[in-house]
Amino acid sequence: MSVDQSGVQGGAAPDQGGSTPGNGGRSFWCEHALLPDGPAAGVRVVLGEDGRISAVERAEARTGDEILHGVTLPGFANTHSHAFHRALRGRTHDAGGTFWTWRERMYHVAARLDPENYLALARAAYAEMALAGVTAVGEFHYVHHQVGGVPYEDPNEMGRALQQAAAEAGVALTLLDTAYLHGGLDETGHTALSPEQARFGDADIDAWAQRAGGLRAEGTFRVGAALHSVRAVPLAQLREAAALVPAVCDTGSTIAPLHVHVSEQPAENRAALARYGLTPVGLLAEAGLVGPDLTAVHATHLTEEDVRLLGAARSWVSLCPTTERDLADGIGPARALHDAGVRLSLGSDQHAVVDLVEEARAVEMHERLTTHERGRFTPQDLLALATGHESLGREGAGRIAPGARGDLVTIRLDSVRTAGADPAQVLLAASAADVTTVIRDGETIVSDGRHRLGDVGALLRDAIAPFWEDA
Numbered sequence: 001m002s003v004d005q006s007g008v009q010g011g012a013a014p015d016q017g018g019s020t021p022g023n024g025g026r027s028f029w030c031e032h033a034l035l036p037d038g039p040a041a042g043v044r045v046v047l048g049e050d051g052r053i054s055a056v057e058r059a060e061a062r063t064g065d066e067i068l069h070g071v072t073l074p075g076f077a078n079t080h081s082h083a084f085h086r087a088l089r090g091r092t093h094d095a096g097g098t099f100w101t102w103r104e105r106m107y108h109v110a111a112r113l114d115p116e117n118y119l120a121l122a123r124a125a126y127a128e129m130a131l132a133g134v135t136a137v138g139e140f141h142y143v144h145h146q147v148g149g150v151p152y153e154d155p156n157e158m159g160r161a162l163q164q165a166a167a168e169a170g171v172a173l174t175l176l177d178t179a180y181l182h183g184g185l186d187e188t189g190h191t192a193l194s195p196e197q198a199r200f201g202d203a204d205i206d207a208w209a210q211r212a213g214g215l216r217a218e219g220t221f222r223v224g225a226a227l228h229s230v231r232a233v234p235l236a237q238l239r240e241a242a243a244l245v246p247a248v249c250d251t252g253s254t255i256a257p258l259h260v261h262v263s264e265q266p267a268e269n270r271a272a273l274a275r276y277g278l279t280p281v282g283l284l285a286e287a288g289l290v291g292p293d294l295t296a297v298h299a300t301h302l303t304e305e306d307v308r309l310l311g312a313a314r315s316w317v318s319l320c321p322t323t324e325r326d327l328a329d330g331i332g333p334a335r336a337l338h339d340a341g342v343r344l345s346l347g348s349d350q351h352a353v354v355d356l357v358e359e360a361r362a363v364e365m366h367e368r369l370t371t372h373e374r375g376r377f378t379p380q381d382l383l384a385l386a387t388g389h390e391s392l393g394r395e396g397a398g399r400i401a402p403g404a405r406g407d408l409v410t411i412r413l414d415s416v417r418t419a420g421a422d423p424a425q426v427l428l429a430a431s432a433a434d435v436t437t438v439i440r441d442g443e444t445i446v447s448d449g450r451h452r453l454g455d456v457g458a459l460l461r462d463a464i465a466p467f468w469e470d471a
Contacts, residue, residue, distance in 0.1 A: 025049050026442060028408065029061035030072040032423040034383060036399050039424040043072070047406040051442030055402055068410045068437055071423040074398050075135030075407025075440060076356040077389040079318040080259070080297050080347025082140055083122040083162065084109055087464045089352055099265075099327055107196040109467050113143055115152070117466060119161040124459035126169035127451045128354050132432035133409035135440040137171050138318075138347070138392045140226050140259060140297070142178035142200045144211070149198035155211045163221050170438075170445035170452060172220035174392040176259045177212035177248065178228050179205055179241065185231040187274035200228075205237040209244040217250040220441065222393050224249050224257035227289075229264075230272055230280045238287035245289075251393030255293055259318070259391075260284065262296035264329055269301055281306035290315055295391045297347065300324055300332040307333060311340025316391040321362035323349035331366045335376050345388025355432035357411075360386045364428070382427045406442035411435055 025047040033043040035056065044065065046055040061067060087109045092102040113121075122139075129137055139162055145151050154160065159175055166173035180200040182190040193201045202208040215223045225245045227233045233241065249256035262280045263269055272280050281302065284290050290309055295316040299306075310317065317337050324330060327350075338344055346359040353359075360382040367376035377385070387398030389405075397405040411426050411434045412418060421429040438446035445452055453459060 027065050029065040030068045032071040034073045047442045051406045053404050070410050070412040071426050072410045074387050076133045076386045078134045078137045079345040079391050081137050083125045085350035086125040087467045115157050115161045120463040122165035124463045126171045127456045130445045133435045135407040138174045140176045142180045145199040174222040174224045176224045176226040178226040179208040180228040180232045185271040205240045212248045222251040226259040229261040230283045242288040253395045255393040257393045259295040262299050263301045264298040300330045307340045310342045316343045318345050318347045320347045320349040322353040326352040344385050345391045356386045379425050408439040410437040
């Protein structure tokens with residue numbers, strides 16, 4: 001970042017005549033801020049009417065500035081979410097808490113979803129994310145149809161419920177509409193969808209693309225694509241998807257995001273190798289799907305060649321460490337991926353924890369456990385992980401700089417967790433509970449630690465309770 005003698009980062013000099021920017025936007029004075037070139041104290045951020053940052057300057061506060069005490073960061077991007085999984089928190093740890101216990105409870109919730117209760121659940125889940133500093137979310141959406149697989153009159157009714165939920169919660173949404181065609185994979189081939197999975201599936205990849213293609217971007221809503229996994233989509237259909245994904249996506253940018261669950265568990269690798277002689281990443285590469293718009297979700301159990309393929313293509317990986325540890329999936333090769341050129345982002349996945357600060361910190365802590373070394377990722381690296389908006393097709397976010405989106409998150413420095421911490425190292429001390437202010441595209445969503453919808457805990461309680469009344 002270059003700062004001229006007037007103290008302004010880029011752009012024109014600040015208006016000397018008053019506190020209100022000439023274009024009618026808002027202005028904030030940040031006690032501390034994490035800027036592209038590092039931490040700074042006493043930073044004014046000016047937003048234009050378009051919700052983008054028009055100027056950043058190191059200066060004293062002016063009359064009319066909105067004061068942000070603590071340290072202000074760019075808004076976080078949660079790049080992997082299954083909103084309905086929020087109803088599973090605290091419900092899957094009995095009977096040993098195995099993966100199979102978890103899956104049975106997931107199907108229990110999925111079977112009870114309808115557009116009305118999904119709206120209520122997702123609205124509360126997205127509001128919880130906003131309280132944690134998330135300004136954009138990628139929803140890996142696969143509950144498309146009615147129980148039994150019969151389409152709704154509007155075949156995208158469930159997706160539109162998610163669109164409305166995000167709009168009301170104030171979070172920008174990229175709906176990653178998911179192709180889910182088969183129930184699993186073994187050495188003999190792909191299995192049919194089970195009765196529990198029937199509402200997830202489309203007839204084939206063309207039917208998926210036709211249905212998903214009916215969704216179009218609007219406001220802060222964007223459309224991306226997802227393939228559930230190589231277990232759910234055979235190689236022949238993966239090849240067809242390569243030509244269909246760009247038409248499904250509508251992000252208002254040149255990015256056509258494609259997200260795929262990849263190598264979450266070793267069993268997936270064994271099945272892919274037994275059937276095709278290729279790893280999941282190898283299958284995606286064979287189908288022509290490995291590229292800069294691909295986000296491999298989890299990517300926990302990769303070979304060296306998998307890492308090389310993803311790095312050479314400048315693909316993304318969405319790490320979900322709190323889910324990966326909750327489900328005992330393992331620890332992914334985060335540093336090896338980073339060193340290979342893979343771009344890393346973070347997701348809360350099943351929402352056992354909704355805290356992008358904790359997700360970022362967990363990446364570093366898991367590396368320490370596996371390598372016995374500290375400092376595998378710098379604090380600036382961790383901030384980059386938490387702000388992977390581009391993987392969602394949301395360009396111009398993830399930094400506090402002129403021209404960037406007006407997404408700001410302020411973390412207090414006077415809580416029992418953060419008192420005495422260096423602002424530059426706040427992601428290694430704070431939690432979501434320390435977020436006080438969240439601004440998305442210039443619009444305040446969270447103020448003084450309170451979401452604009454009110455008591456989010458009550459919203460969650462009321463939305464989740466009906467799913468367990470007959471359990």
